[in-house]
Amino acid sequence: MTATIGDPAPDQGQDQGRDETVCVPLAGPALPLDEARRRAELLKVVADPVRLQLLSLILGAPGQESCVCDMTAQVDVSQPTVSHHLKQLVEAGLLERERRGSWAWFHLRPERLEEIRAALP
Amino acid sequence: MTATIGDPAPDQGQDQGRDETVCVPLAGPALPLDEARRRAELLKVVADPVRLQLLSLILGAPGQESCVCDMTAQVDVSQPTVSHHLKQLVEAGLLERERRGSWAWFHLRPERLEEIRAALP
Numbered sequence: 225m226t227a228t229i230g231d232p233a234p235d236q237g238q239d240q241g242r243d244e245t246v247c248v249p250l251a252g253p254a255l256p257l258d259e260a261r262r263r264a265e266l267l268k269v270v271a272d273p274v275r276l277q278l279l280s281l282i283l284g285a286p287g288q289e290s291c292v293c294d295m296t297a298q299v300d301v302s303q304p305t306v307s308h309h310l311k312q313l314v315e316a317g318l319l320e321r322e323r324r325g326s327w328a329w330f331h332l333r334p335e336r337l338e339e340i341r342a343a344l345p
Numbered sequence: 346m347t348a349t350i351g352d353p354a355p356d357q358g359q360d361q362g363r364d365e366t367v368c369v370p371l372a373g374p375a376l377p378l379d380e381a382r383r384r385a386e387l388l389k390v391v392a393d394p395v396r397l398q399l400l401s402l403i404l405g406a407p408g409q410e411s412c413v414c415d416m417t418a419q420v421d422v423s424q425p426t427v428s429h430h431l432k433q434l435v436e437a438g439l440l441e442r443e444r445r446g447s448w449a450w451f452h453l454r455p456e457r458l459e460e461i462r463a464a465l466p
Contacts, residue, residue: 254419254420255401261394264396267388276376276381280466281373284373300378345400345404
């Protein structure tokens with residue numbers, strides 16, 4: 225039998241003999257772009273050294289909650305910088321903020337951390 | 346018994362009655378800064394929509410490997426952009442690159458993905 229134009233090439237295995245002029249997708253479809261963007265935004269929240277330090281403090285504290293004053297004492301950045309990062313963690317839904325007397329307290333929302341874990345490939 | 350200076354305050358629970366003028370750290374120490382930076386760099390690698398899409402293609406492909414031509418066909422960015430992101434994934438140790446004929450193939454290093462998983466709080 226003679227191959228005619230349009231016949232598939234004989235299967236030679238994908239590691240060798242692949243037709244280098246034609247590329248037939250073997251994989252796919254990709255993660256939809258909207259979902260990829262959503263996951264990337266979640267992962268960006270924890271892709272910061274100061275936010276990782278603040279989360280480590282809260283995760284290690286009794287009841288998984290900590291006061292902004294406690295945290296400022298433990299990291300090598302200013303209190304406004306700590307507050308800035310805590311605000312980002314609250315906006316991302318990872319922490320909840322509560323006023324107690326003069327101080328702001330923050331507690332972890334572990335279900336949100338699980339969502340971030342699920343956003344990894 | 347009369348409290349003297351230096352006596353610890355009676356335990357009133359951490360949710361109420363906390364001395365608002367003095368802040369004694371309850372948590373800590375924080376994750377060391379060097380380690381926090383290392384983890385943040387790992388997480389930044391996957392905190393990008395296109396890189397998440399490329400990883401989804403490779404994870405879903407036979408043998409967890411894919412050709413750059415396959416991947417370009419499946420995402421909505423140009424081939425140079427795909428190559429740029431693949432290079433970043435290689436530099437981060439998440440992918441290994443191999444030349445086969447005219448095409449570059451990429452396969453996953455799952456142990457590196459596990460390191461990224463462990464970098465999460």
